[in-house]
Amino acid sequence: MRQEKLFSFANRWFSTSVGVTLAIFLFSAIMGFVVLPYAEPDSRLAGIWESICNAAGFPTSRSDEPITPAFTVSTADVGSVAEHDAPATSVGRGATLAQQCAICHGPTGISRADSPNLAGQYAAAIYKQLHDFKSGARTNAVMTPFALNMTERDMRDLAAYYAYLPRLPEGSSTPNEVAPAIVASGAPMRGIAPCGSCHGDIENKLGSPWLGGQSAVYIKSQLMSFRNGTRKNDTSQQMRNIARAMTLEEIDTAANFFASIQ
Ligand code: HEC
Ligand code: HEC
Numbered sequence: 001m002r003q004e005k006l007f008s009f010a011n012r013w014f015s016t017s018v019g020v021t022l023a024i025f026l027f028s029a030i031m032g033f034v035v036l037p038y039a040e041p042d043s044r045l046a047g048i049w050e051s052i053c054n055a056a057g058f059p060t061s062r063s064d065e066p067i068t069p070a071f072t073v074s075t076a077d078v079g080s081v082a083e084h085d086a087p088a089t090s091v092g093r094g095a096t097l098a099q100q101c102a103i104c105h106g107p108t109g110i111s112r113a114d115s116p117n118l119a120g121q122y123a124a125a126i127y128k129q130l131h132d133f134k135s136g137a138r139t140n141a142v143m144t145p146f147a148l149n150m151t152e153r154d155m156r157d158l159a160a161y162y163a164y165l166p167r168l169p170e171g172s173s174t175p176n177e178v179a180p181a182i183v184a185s186g187a188p189m190r191g192i193a194p195c196g197s198c199h200g201d202i203e204n205k206l207g208s209p210w211l212g213g214q215s216a217v218y219i220k221s222q223l224m225s226f227r228n229g230t231r232k233n234d235t236s237q238q239m240r241n242i243a244r245a246m247t248l249e250e251i252d253t254a255a256n257f258f259a260s261i262q
Pocket of ligand 1: 097098100101102103104105114115116118125126127129130139140142143146158209221
């Protein structure tokens with residue numbers, strides 16, 4: 001019997017396996033170095049060569065240029081807003097300015113019109129939102145025109161005034177409301193931390209607003225805006241990442257829960 005040479009292209013098995021291996025290699029290289037880098041939502045590649053260098057981890061000529069997003073990012077300095085110890089003059093001046101806000105946010109900062117409540121909100125959160133409406137990092141047809149005319153001092157005084165007002169009165173919520181799972185423990189497998197770890201009273205991440213007593217319609221509309229990217233003023237996408245990982249049912253549940261507590 002004639003002994004066929006194993007490593008020879010005359011051997012059909014050998015040539016087929018080499019061919020298949022090469023095809024897999026080429027397919028993976030094109031996918032990994034060209035197709036996938038281009039498919040990235042924020043891809044700004046100048047050409048195929050840059051895409052290959054980028055995917056392989058080599059610096060390209062444009063690597064030194066800072067990458068600026070196509071939208072306005074928040075530049076509010078929330079750390080500079082003092083909580084609880086605003087001078088009385090600031091609160092007083094804020095109260096005068098707030099007269100123009102009462103029609104929607106209520107004369108005591110508690111809205112009856114599905115605008116967010118502002119009474120007892122953290123000063124840093126109010127200041128940040130006004131700053132973002134003014135800079136264009138957050139946009140809203142109703143709020144933007146108000147914020148455009150505000151000075152830095154106006155925003156700080158309004159924040160001090162609303163933070164000083166008491167929240168919804170005790171007893172206005174359903175007693176013994178048990179927090180649903182998405183609120184109490186988040187969803188660790190999907191990277192969602194418990195809401196209270198940032199929005200809580202004791203554990204409050206600077207700049208994240210108090211949600212208790214806000215209308216379910218408002219909470220839901222904000223979660224949906226973070227989810228579909230129409231609101232992008234949250235620093236480092238903290239809320240966009242969470243809202244995108246939540247199911248629509250969880251958004252409803254969380255909105256109804258926060259609306260029912262103070
Ligand atoms: C004509 C109604 C109206 C008036 C007047 C108004 N607002 Fe608003 N405000 C809204 C609405 C509606 C929203 C929610 C916007 C959204 O859905 O993005 C809002 C949002 C806000 C927020 C963000 C709250 C949060 O929890 O994110 C702040 C802060 C705020 N307003 C402050 C003010 C201040 C201060 C004034 C007065 C100078 C004022 N508003 C006047 C309707 C109004
Ligand atoms: C990692 C911290 C963090 C966690 C966890 C978190 N949030 Fe937030 N959330 C924020 C921050 C910060 C903001 C303010 C974003 C900005 O700067 O505009 C925010 C804003 C919001 C707003 C908009 C409120 C307003 O008045 O404008 C809603 C609604 C909200 N979060 C709901 C939730 C819910 C529901 C959960 C739990 C499933 C949750 N968040 C978990 C940090 C967090």
